[in-house]
Amino acid sequence: MSCERSDGIKRLGLIVNPVAGMGGSVGLKGTDGKDILQEAIALGASPRAPLRAAEALEELSLRKDGIEIFVFSGDMGASESASAGFRTVLLGAGSEGRLTSADDTVMAARLMEEAGVELILFAGGDGTARDMVMAVGTRVPVVGIPAGVKIHSPVFARNPAGAGKLADLFLFGSPMGLEELEVMDIDEEAFRGGIVRTSLYGYLRVPFERRHLQGGKSGGGKSEAVELDGVVREAASRMTPGVLYLVGPGSTTAALMRRLGCEHTLLGVDAIRDGRTTGKDLSEKEILKIVEPGNTRLIVTVIGGQGFILGRGNQQISPEVVRLAGKENIMIISTPSKLRSLIGKSLFVDTGDTLLDMELCGYIRVITGLGEETIFRVER
Amino acid sequence: MTKKLRPFHHMRWNEPIIYQLSVSGQRGILVPEAEEEIRAIIGDGRSSIPDTMRRNDLPNLPEMAQPQVVRHFNHLSQENLGADSNIDIGQGTCTMKHSPKINEIFARSPKLADLHPLQDPSTVQGILEIFFRTEDLFREISGLDCCSLQPGGGTHGVLALASMVRAWHRDRGEDESRDEVITTIFSHPADAAVPKVKGYRVIILPPDEEGLPDLDAFRSVVSERTAAIFFTNPEDTGIFNSRIREFTDLAHEFGALCCYDQANANGLLGIARAREAGFDMSFFNLHKTFSSPHGCGGPATGLVMVDKKLAPYLPVPVVKQEEESGLYYLDWDLPKSCGKVKDFFGVAPVVVRAYAWIMALGADGLEEASRTAVLNNNYFMKKMLQIRGCSLSYPNHPARIEQARYSWEKLKEETGFGTADVQRRIADFGTHYWGSHEPWVVPEPFTIEPSESYSREDMDEYLEIMAEISRECYEDPETIRHAPHNSTVHHIDHDYFDDPGKWAITWREYTRKYEGYFRKR
Known part of the structure; x- marks a missing residue:
C-alpha cells in the first residue's frame, strides 16, 4: 500500500477507457478488439466513458483541495480531471488522436502504482477490468465506474455517482475494509452469436462498506476471514478418503485448497484425492478422462454477484461432467457475506444443457459455516 | 409532534476501575470490636474455624472510604444509558420496558x-x-x-x-x-x-x-x-x-x-x-x-x-x-x-x-399489555414510514406484531448515509438504536420495538429525532458525517473490534487471548 503524503493530500489514479461502451448503443455487445471498434465508430457510436468518469468526479468536487489526480493525457482522464478543476498530474500520453488499446490501460495503471496512488478509479467495462487485473492485480485498491457494455464483474459501483462516493469514503472517511471481488468477462465473439460464456479472469481489491456492523447484543461479529475459515473447515471435514474431488475456480475454493495444503489454480478446475493435487487447471476433456462415476464429488462456489453456481466461470465442469459425477455429488461452499444480497432470492445454473439445468432446479444446501448450511432455491 | 429536540450532551468521567482507586488503609466502615463479655464466650472467633477452611491472606478487595465509593458508582451510572434514562425503543427484539419499582423492592428485600x-x-x-x-x-x-x-x-x-x-x-x-x-x-x-x-x-x-x-x-x-x-x-x-x-x-x-x-x-x-x-x-x-x-x-x-x-x-x-x-x-x-x-x-x-x-396484572392485564405493545408498534410504524428514506422490510407483508424491521436503503441510495450513520448521530440526542441481528439480509436495517411502557409522547419524541436525522442526511451531510458531536466516543474502527484475535470484553477473555489461548491451540 502507498504511503500518505505528509501534507495530507490524497493521491487518486483515474483511468478512462475512452472506447468502452461504444459498442452498446449500436448493438455490438462490446468493443474488445480493433475491428469491432472501427465498426462501432463507423456505425456512429460516440464515447461514453468520459462522461461517466466526469459524473463520478462530480461526487468528489468538494474535495478539490485535498486530492491530486494522476492521469494519462487527453481522453484517458486528463481532460475530465482538469476540467473538473482538480490538481492533475500527467503520467504519460494517452491516445492523442490514435485509438487506445488495452496496453494503454495496463501502462497507466502500472505507472500509477509506482507513483503511489491510494486508489484507482477506472471507467470502463469488464474488458477494462481484465486489463486492471493484468496491470495491478490485488496490489492497489480500485473502484470501477460502470461505462462499458458488459458489466458482469462486481468490481463496478452501481452507477458513476456511487463510484465517486465510494472513492470519497475510502479516501476521506473512517477506515474501510477491502474485499477481493471477481473480474468476469464473457466471450464477446460467442455473445454476438447469442451464447453467453463467462469466464473468471481474476480478482481486484475494492473498498467495501461494512454491511454488518454489530450491535452490542449479538456478540462478536465475524469478519469475512473468520467466516471463510469456518466454511473451509466444514468442507474439509466432509471430505472422504479415496474420493476424487474436482474443485472449481474462485477465492473460496482456493481457501479450501490452501487449508488442505494442496497446490491449486485460482481460476481453473483442479483435481485432488486424499489431500493431494492430482491435476491442475484441467480442461473439460481432461476432466472427462479422469472422472470416476460414483466416486467423484464437485466442489464449487457462487461466482460473481448474480448467484451462478454452474455455467459462469467454471464451464470446464460441463453438463457431461455433472452427469457423470451425479448431481447429488455437488458441494457448494460460500461465506454468508458473499450470499447476503442473494438470501431469499435464487441461485442460478446455466450449464448449456437445458434438461440438466431443469434437473438441478429446486432447493439446494450451501455450506455457509462450521456445522451450518443455508438453503437456496436454484433456478435456471 | 410538537416537542423540541433536547440539547443533550453525554457525561464523561473517565472513571478508573475501582481497583485503581484503592488506597491502602482506607476504610468505608469501621466495624465495632466485640464486647468483653462476648469475647469471653466466643474467644477471637477466628480460631474456632478449622485450619483447612481458614484463609491466610486477606481477600483482594479495593480499600476505599464511603464517599469515594458512592462517587465512583454514581459516575458509572451517569455514563450509562438504559431503560430508566432514555426512550429505549431502538433496541428492537430486546423488549426494553419499564420494570415497576415495587418489584425491585420485593427482589431486594x-x-x-x-x-x-x-x-x-x-x-x-x-x-x-x-x-x-x-x-x-x-x-x-x-x-x-x-x-x-x-x-x-x-x-x-x-x-x-x-x-x-x-x-x-x-x-x-x-x-x-x-x-x-x-x-x-x-x-x-x-x-x-x-x-x-x-x-x-x-x-x-x-x-x-x-x-x-x-x-x-x-x-x-x-x-x-x-x-x-x-x-x-x-x-x-x-x-x-x-x-x-x-x-x-x-x-x-x-x-x-x-x-x-x-x-x-x-x-x-x-x-x-x-x-x-x-x-x-x-x-x-x-x-x-x-x-x-x-x-x-x-x-x-x-x-x-x-x-x-x-x-x-x-x-x-x-x-x-x-x-x-x-x-x-x-x-x-x-x-x-x-x-x-x-x-x-x-x-x-x-x-x-x-x-x-x-399477579399484579392478571390474565386480562397480560393480554392488555400485549395488545398495547402491538398497538404502539403499529402507531410507530405508520409514522416512521412517513420519514424520508425509510421503508419497511418485506412490504408485501405489512402486518407486524410487536416490532418491525425497517430499512434505510433508499436513504443510502439518495444520500450515501445508512443505518450505521444514523446510529452514530442518534447518540447526539440522548438515545440510541441498534442496527439489527446478523445477518443483514435487509439492507441498511434497524429494528424498533416500542413496548407497552412507552407513551404516545415518548414515541413522538423518538420519531422527531428520526425525522431530524433523516432531514440532516439530505440537507446537512457534514453534521451526519462527523457525528456524534455530543457523545463521549466518536468514530471507531470496527474492523479492529471485530477481529476475534483482538477483542476481549472480559478479563478472562483478555487473559485467554493475550496469554496464550490461541497459541496453545
Whole structure:
C-alpha cells in the first residue's frame, strides 16, 4: 500500500477507457478488439466513458483541495480531471488522436502504482477490468465506474455517482475494509452469436462498506476471514478418503485448497484425492478422462454477484461432467457475506444443457459455516 | 409532534476501575470490636474455624472510604444509558420496558436477598412456593405442562432445549441418526449457534417473498435426520408466521421435536400459545418480557416449558410439592434428565419479579399489555414510514406484531448515509438504536420495538429525532458525517473490534487471548 503524503493530500489514479461502451448503443455487445471498434465508430457510436468518469468526479468536487489526480493525457482522464478543476498530474500520453488499446490501460495503471496512488478509479467495462487485473492485480485498491457494455464483474459501483462516493469514503472517511471481488468477462465473439460464456479472469481489491456492523447484543461479529475459515473447515471435514474431488475456480475454493495444503489454480478446475493435487487447471476433456462415476464429488462456489453456481466461470465442469459425477455429488461452499444480497432470492445454473439445468432446479444446501448450511432455491 | 429536540450532551468521567482507586488503609466502615463479655464466650472467633477452611491472606478487595465509593458508582451510572434514562425503543427484539419499582423492592428485600440456594428446602418454603406457582402461571401462558427455571438467560434457555433434544433422542436410540437441526434466518442467532454447540448440523431456511420462512424449502430438508426445529415466532422482522402449524406438524411426521424460542413473546401473551402452534418445548425470557431489566448480561432467566412427555428430560433439580404435607421440595430423581444447565435451581430475584408482575396484572392485564405493545408498534410504524428514506422490510407483508424491521436503503441510495450513520448521530440526542441481528439480509436495517411502557409522547419524541436525522442526511451531510458531536466516543474502527484475535470484553477473555489461548491451540 502507498504511503500518505505528509501534507495530507490524497493521491487518486483515474483511468478512462475512452472506447468502452461504444459498442452498446449500436448493438455490438462490446468493443474488445480493433475491428469491432472501427465498426462501432463507423456505425456512429460516440464515447461514453468520459462522461461517466466526469459524473463520478462530480461526487468528489468538494474535495478539490485535498486530492491530486494522476492521469494519462487527453481522453484517458486528463481532460475530465482538469476540467473538473482538480490538481492533475500527467503520467504519460494517452491516445492523442490514435485509438487506445488495452496496453494503454495496463501502462497507466502500472505507472500509477509506482507513483503511489491510494486508489484507482477506472471507467470502463469488464474488458477494462481484465486489463486492471493484468496491470495491478490485488496490489492497489480500485473502484470501477460502470461505462462499458458488459458489466458482469462486481468490481463496478452501481452507477458513476456511487463510484465517486465510494472513492470519497475510502479516501476521506473512517477506515474501510477491502474485499477481493471477481473480474468476469464473457466471450464477446460467442455473445454476438447469442451464447453467453463467462469466464473468471481474476480478482481486484475494492473498498467495501461494512454491511454488518454489530450491535452490542449479538456478540462478536465475524469478519469475512473468520467466516471463510469456518466454511473451509466444514468442507474439509466432509471430505472422504479415496474420493476424487474436482474443485472449481474462485477465492473460496482456493481457501479450501490452501487449508488442505494442496497446490491449486485460482481460476481453473483442479483435481485432488486424499489431500493431494492430482491435476491442475484441467480442461473439460481432461476432466472427462479422469472422472470416476460414483466416486467423484464437485466442489464449487457462487461466482460473481448474480448467484451462478454452474455455467459462469467454471464451464470446464460441463453438463457431461455433472452427469457423470451425479448431481447429488455437488458441494457448494460460500461465506454468508458473499450470499447476503442473494438470501431469499435464487441461485442460478446455466450449464448449456437445458434438461440438466431443469434437473438441478429446486432447493439446494450451501455450506455457509462450521456445522451450518443455508438453503437456496436454484433456478435456471 | 410538537416537542423540541433536547440539547443533550453525554457525561464523561473517565472513571478508573475501582481497583485503581484503592488506597491502602482506607476504610468505608469501621466495624465495632466485640464486647468483653462476648469475647469471653466466643474467644477471637477466628480460631474456632478449622485450619483447612481458614484463609491466610486477606481477600483482594479495593480499600476505599464511603464517599469515594458512592462517587465512583454514581459516575458509572451517569455514563450509562438504559431503560430508566432514555426512550429505549431502538433496541428492537430486546423488549426494553419499564420494570415497576415495587418489584425491585420485593427482589431486594432481605427476605429474599439473604437466602442461600444451598439452604435446606424446609427453610426456604416461601421462595420454592413462588417457583412452583410461577410454573402454574406459565402453564396457562404457554399451554405446555412442566417447567424448569434453571437457565440463566435466553440463549441458556435454548441450550436447555437443545440438551433435552439430545436426551430425548438418545433415550430412543436415535441420537446418532438424527444429526440435523432446522432453523430460520430471522430466528434469533442463538437458535442456530446453540444446536451447533450441542454438535448438530444446522440448516438455515431463507424467507420467501413475504418474509415468512419458506415452507417449500422446509419440505425439501426435513427428514428422518431432523432432530428438532428451533423457530422464533414472530421472527425478528416482527412478522408472525401464521402457517407455523404446518411446519410443526410436518416436523412431527418425521419424528423431530419442535422447539419454540419465545423471547419475542411480548405481543402474544394471552393471544397465542406454544401448545396450539404444535410446539413440544418453549422458553420465555423472564427478563425483558416479565419485569426484569434486560441487557448487560445482568441476572436473567430463560424459563423453559415442556410437554409432559418431555418432563423426564428436564434439567435437575425441579421444584415439586408433596401431595400429603403440601411441602415444597427439590426433585433430583430424574434418571433421564439432560443434566444440569446451571448451578442451583434458578435466579430467584428474576422469578420473584416475574411472579409479582403477572399477579399484579392478571390474565386480562397480560393480554392488555400485549395488545398495547402491538398497538404502539403499529402507531410507530405508520409514522416512521412517513420519514424520508425509510421503508419497511418485506412490504408485501405489512402486518407486524410487536416490532418491525425497517430499512434505510433508499436513504443510502439518495444520500450515501445508512443505518450505521444514523446510529452514530442518534447518540447526539440522548438515545440510541441498534442496527439489527446478523445477518443483514435487509439492507441498511434497524429494528424498533416500542413496548407497552412507552407513551404516545415518548414515541413522538423518538420519531422527531428520526425525522431530524433523516432531514440532516439530505440537507446537512457534514453534521451526519462527523457525528456524534455530543457523545463521549466518536468514530471507531470496527474492523479492529471485530477481529476475534483482538477483542476481549472480559478479563478472562483478555487473559485467554493475550496469554496464550490461541497459541496453545
